Amino acid sequence: MKTDSLPVHHPVVSAVGRPRSDIRSAALTQLRDTVEFLQLDEGTHKVLAEPRRSLMVSVPLLRDDGSLEVYEGFRVQHNAARGPAKGGIRFHPEVDLGEVTALAMWMSWKCAVVGVPYGGAKGGVRIDPSTLSAAERERLTRRFTSEIRAFIGPEIDIPAPDVGTDEQTMAWMMDTYSQVAGYSVPGVVTGKPISIGGTSGRAGATSRGVAIATLEALDSHGINPNGRTVAVEGFGKVGALAALYLQEAGMKVVAVTDVGGGRYCAHGLDIELLISEMASDAVSVRDSEQGDELRRAELLSLDVDVLVPAAMEGSINDSNVDMVSARVIVEGANGPVTPAADRVLEDCGTLVIPDILANAGGVVVSYLEWVQNVQSYSWSDLDVQLKLSDVMQTAYKSVFALSQSRSITMRRAAHAIGVGRVAEAMQCRGNFP
Numbered sequence: 001m002k003t004d005s006l007p008v009h010h011p012v013v014s015a016v017g018r019p020r021s022d023i024r025s026a027a028l029t030q031l032r033d034t035v036e037f038l039q040l041d042e043g044t045h046k047v048l049a050e051p052r053r054s055l056m057v058s059v060p061l062l063r064d065d066g067s068l069e070v071y072e073g074f075r076v077q078h079n080a081a082r083g084p085a086k087g088g089i090r091f092h093p094e095v096d097l098g099e100v101t102a103l104a105m106w107m108s109w110k111c112a113v114v115g116v117p118y119g120g121a122k123g124g125v126r127i128d129p130s131t132l133s134a135a136e137r138e139r140l141t142r143r144f145t146s147e148i149r150a151f152i153g154p155e156i157d158i159p160a161p162d163v164g165t166d167e168q169t170m171a172w173m174m175d176t177y178s179q180v181a182g183y184s185v186p187g188v189v190t191g192k193p194i195s196i197g198g199t200s201g202r203a204g205a206t207s208r209g210v211a212i213a214t215l216e217a218l219d220s221h222g223i224n225p226n227g228r229t230v231a232v233e234g235f236g237k238v239g240a241l242a243a244l245y246l247q248e249a250g251m252k253v254v255a256v257t258d259v260g261g262g263r264y265c266a267h268g269l270d271i272e273l274l275i276s277e278m279a280s281d282a283v284s285v286r287d288s289e290q291g292d293e294l295r296r297a298e299l300l301s302l303d304v305d306v307l308v309p310a311a312m313e314g315s316i317n318d319s320n321v322d323m324v325s326a327r328v329i330v331e332g333a334n335g336p337v338t339p340a341a342d343r344v345l346e347d348c349g350t351l352v353i354p355d356i357l358a359n360a361g362g363v364v365v366s367y368l369e370w371v372q373n374v375q376s377y378s379w380s381d382l383d384v385q386l387k388l389s390d391v392m393q394t395a396y397k398s399v400f401a402l403s404q405s406r407s408i409t410m411r412r413a414a415h416a417i418g419v420g421r422v423a424e425a426m427q428c429r430g431n432f433p
């Protein structure tokens with residue numbers, strides 16, 4: 001399919017007056033620092049600072065009570081120099097164009113730093129999915145997919161789950177796209193159910209990547225993970241399984257929180273039990289009877305070896321960074337540490353493993369899923385796990401080596417590698433026309 005078949009009436013946002021949010025300025029600050037570090041030319045900087053394409057759509061939804069509501073939807077493709085654009089779809093009440101644009105930019109660096117041949121994208125609908133029935137979620141997803149349909153495809157832009165979406169959302173997206181095509185197109189999305197071309201290992205992939213990055217971080221500093229303490233902020237798709245895999249690796253997960261509150265146990269929480277409690281009737285980890293109740297704000301001040309922020313962006317910021325006493329922070333979420341907080345952590349000598357490296361396991365396994373789809377072939381769970389470990393360990397080692405040789409933080413090193421690879425691809429290809 002040709003991307004220039006985009007109907008002209010789609011409201012592609014002009015370069016003038018683009019909304020800017022805090023997270024967008026955080027992404028632009030990081031880019032400016034990296035451009036200076038790499039001594040890239042100003043023209044390349046200008047191209048990298050702006051998304052290649054941004055699409056805003058209206059998503060009319062017929063509610064179960066017969067009323068019609070209209071929600072804002074977005075899909076932003078930041079850069080496609082290294083391959084098709086790639087990134088998740090978020091259903092969340094705070095989604096806006098600035099946030100999606102920043103997240104799309106981070107996807108470009110993330111794919112590049114782990115060496116998967118994709119550019120970056122992100123999308124979303126500004127809605128609280130917990131207010132929707134399953135039938136409403138399906139109608140919303142299908143209408144949103146139909147609105148962005150001309151913009152996506154296995155060789156153009158490949159969505160995946162993100163906050164508020166899951167494999168069922170991807171199944172509806174894949175089906176909507178395929179119904180119009182007239183045949184099944186599994187490679188249009190990743191993070192699908194296995195029965196329609198999903199891969200084994202995708203569901204826990206981001207969390208596995210977080211665990212691998214944590215173990216590499218400890219190993220590269222000569223620290224034995226056995227018995228080391230961990231606190232996890234966010235007990236959703238990423239945080240819960242990251243806690244489990246870290247516990248399986250011998251670490252002691254002493255605290256977890258979610259939006260409703262948290263639990264603390266100095267001897268370590270039983271994460272498997274906590275996950276099963278959440279699957280049955282608990283609404284929040286706070287409802288568990290393990291250990292003691294912990295307030296969300298208290299988690300940051302715990303004296304732990306490793307803190308994994310796996311909730312939303314900006315959770316460690318200038319108002320609370322002084323409370324942080326963890327030695328190592330591994331970013332499970334995208335953008336959980338603001339640039340101002342990052343500077344404070346750097347001054348304190350806290351080791352921060354940045355999001356674009358630490359949480360890249362999801363997009364790595366998305367890539368493995370897509371490769372299987374386009375080849376109409378499937379690999380075993382072991383194949384996928386070995387490939388994921390290999391990609392994550394190689395990426396970690398290259399970022400660590402640069403950070404050591406240039407005496408820079410892991411974040412600066414990861415951005416230098418990610419931005420550098422995208423800039424190199426752009427320079428090789430040249431500017432069209």
Ligand code: GLU
Pocket residue numbers: 086087088089158159160161162163190334359360362363364366
């Ligand atoms: N939403 C995930 C992320 O932020 C995965 C994206 C993907 O697999 O395309 O990395």
